[in-house]
Amino acid sequence: MSVPTPSRPAVARHGWPQALGAVLAGLVSMGVVAALGLWAAGAAELPDHAFPRVVAATVVTAVGGTIELSGNAGGLAESDAGMTVVPLSVTLVGALVLAAGFLRPLRHRAVAGARELAGWAARIAVLWLLALLGLSFAARQTFTLSLDDLGQDELGDLGDLFGISPEVGFTTDVPATLFFGLLWLAGVLVLALLVSRGAPLPGRLLRFQESVRPAAYAMVLLLLAWVGLGVVIGLVVAATRGHVAETFAVILLGLPNLMWLALTLGLGATWNGRVEGPFGLPMPHVLDEVLRGREVAELNLGTLAEYDGRVWWLVVADAVLLLAAAFVMARRSPSRMRAWQHAVHLAVALALTVLMICLVGRIAAHYGLSVLGIGDLGGDLGGELFLRPEVWSAVGLALLWGLVAGFLGGLAARRVRHRGEVVPPAQG
Template structure:
């Protein structure tokens, strides 16, 4: 539903030949980490170099929230569960998911013609009946493999972040170390999404192009806001945008990346174009500190600040690693005529990739700082496992 609504806002509802359901299926496949094989060409007249690798994380997040709720709801309000019971709850969801993904993979195939306009190349391709085309088809084995890893990882994360879901008896001792930090990190990511939705709605209402803005919200908002999180705590990305294609929003990011040579993106380079980019640092600092306090409040009182630092540092580093791996963008289309060169106006690329170890390392560092500070700030607050001593004590003496 989210994928269909986002594509409608993007104008995909006007695709000819009943192609809309096929495109929706392709977006679902990509959202589950599946693989699409993209191809193109123009008969013997021209060849095409086409590739696409992007995860529409709005669709992924919506599916993850619904699936996690369905998995956890029957398990609430219990401390311990047998491993076989958890497996019994997971297996039907996994099977149904794989069946649905198989159906989407079979539906995710279509070929489109590309208009060359009134250019001389358009006239030649029309005379030779060799109009350029581009198509896609899901790679079923790879889609099922990545889809299986996606749902297994999701169910594991759901158990980690839920305080009320039971764990097997042998893992209960890890509850203190894992769950508060995992839950707080999850809320940090969701807080960025909620803030992004609020900003997107304001932009759609005040600056025009509402359909394009809503399409970004419904298809790829986490791709942008989680990138903003990494930039806010000092991370960096690199890439370039070339040709008629580009990033739909924000324009600032497209401006920094525009060019044939790769460019590095961090807060400083964005601030050269717009000084408001420094707000990313302030927002990240406030939300990271709040994350540290929340993790500490949800932890037993006996957990020391250095332990909070360790737990939250590891949690944020793993979350940053996931954001970096899922937030990559690589899209390229090149049409060459008779093998002698690319056609101007019909070739381009978009690349965005993380500076991985810088981002993960800073995630570990600032997660640790936020965890330590949160542990100190949470000391006066009421926390689980805390026992307050009476102000005065009296001892009865025998007469």
């Protein structure tokens, strides 16, 4: 039996079976969360045994895949629909599980060659693409609607007279799903290497770990803290106000969508949006009040405070959690770093984090049906929902918050011994 020595390092066990285990664990965890969330939302009652296909479509969208909605209402009718929303609860669970599976064979090592890391990541990527291909073909379904159920008697009578049976369905854009799914996987694996202190890096990149890893870890901690806060709030709401199923649907499907939106609002960011018509997407009542009935509404602390003054607590929550993240970042950084360096590191990291939230937190959905001119696309039988950020102002505010919080966190960490730092013995 060979014993590892400094000149003969242990060979990491990360072959195809380990890659398969990591991919399967990620997909199963995402599928379970998506299925439970959709079940709580009532999707298990969909006709034609469509529930498994809807679960597959949810997992596809969670990793950046593209689901295309389609409609066919016959020659005397016109239909239109589309939706873009990422179920970030499913995304977050999948990212955490996949990252853990990727890092597990690499633990207890200080350095790994670039070729070794690339080979391990490539194995996971090949199996991931095959799994996405299977999900893409599974995520396809068509439903037939009854005009009598759409709420207007005239349309029901016309449907019976002309034999109109509208069909709606969804399918997957396979090339786009494979491309964005692979891009998502690459982001998860790179972020896992950046965040984990125990993950080995190629020798040429070791000089960057002192400045990048503590900041990346602090931002992941900040995002998870906001999600944890949302879970506590959701459980309290479910226990005190009822609506248990709806609350758990929000937690299991879209909790990060709401909580990371709240993070940016607490920093002072502005989002623009509109709500018209009924939608099944989870949305707090105060957001619906601000966005409904306007061509384009501004969503920020000022407009929200007109309906509920408690939104100012978002500023307090951001301040407390950012200072905690800054302290953790400084605590994990070398003690020789100065407060202004911590400020710069946190500012850049927070700006990139807010940019990510702005990109993945957008929502766009619309639907419409018109039969012989009765019912207008976007009118009584239509609806629209969109929510998009003012990106660069949000990123600029994140830079300012990061500079202040990073500087204060760096000052506070001076009084605390850093990890790995040896305290010299007392003199005399």
